[in-house]
Amino acid sequence: MALVQFSSASNIGRLETPFGLLRRNATLEVGTDWAIAKIGDRNLMFTFEESDRDALGEVSEKQLVILRKQLDQEDLDTKALSLLLLPQKKKASPKKKPKKTSALK
Numbered sequence: 314m315a316l317v318q319f320s321s322a323s324n325i326g327r328l329e330t331p332f333g334l335l336r337r338n339a340t341l342e343v344g345t346d347w348a349i350a351k352i353g354d355r356n357l358m359f360t361f362e363e364s365d366r367d368a369l370g371e372v373s374e375k376q377l378v379i380l381r382k383q384l385d386q387e388d389l390d391t392k393a394l395s396l397l398l399l400p401q402k403k404k405a406s407p408k409k410k411p412k413k414t415s416a417l418k
Contacts, residue, residue, distance in 0.1 A: 315348035316340045316360040323356035345369065349376060353383030361398045369395045 318340045319325060328335045332343045340360075345368035348359045361369070370391045372380070381389045386397065 314342045315345050315362070315365055317343050317348060317351075317357050318360075320356055320358040325356050328356075349380070352380065359398075361400075363399060363402075366395055366399060369398060 317330075317335060319328075319335070319337055326337045330341065330343060331347060333341055335341045345361070345365045348361070349369070349372060351357055352359060372391055372394060377389060377391070377394070380394065381387060384397065386393065389397075
């Protein structure tokens with residue numbers, strides 16, 4: 314599920330969605346498919362989560378054609394879409410091992 318809120322440039326105060334009423338200065342959890350379909354709306358701002366990865370990977374070619382125009386990304390495929398919309402995975406930093414010291418006698 315994605316989160317939607319009004320963008321700062323929006324002059325809309327409320328919007329009825331299939332997932333409930335979106336009000337100014339609030340967020341609403343919506344279906345990933347609905348969010349993808351509305352992503353070109355400049356009044357709305359979406360936040361996708363890691364749990365949306367599967368749905369983003371199943372976007373049809375027809376939807377990709379539309380998204381390429383809306384997002385101004387000519388070479389957009391499902392992998393690039395995921396990289397663009399999902400937060401970057403944090404790389405685990407390697408844990409430092411304590412140095413072994415040898416005791417001289």
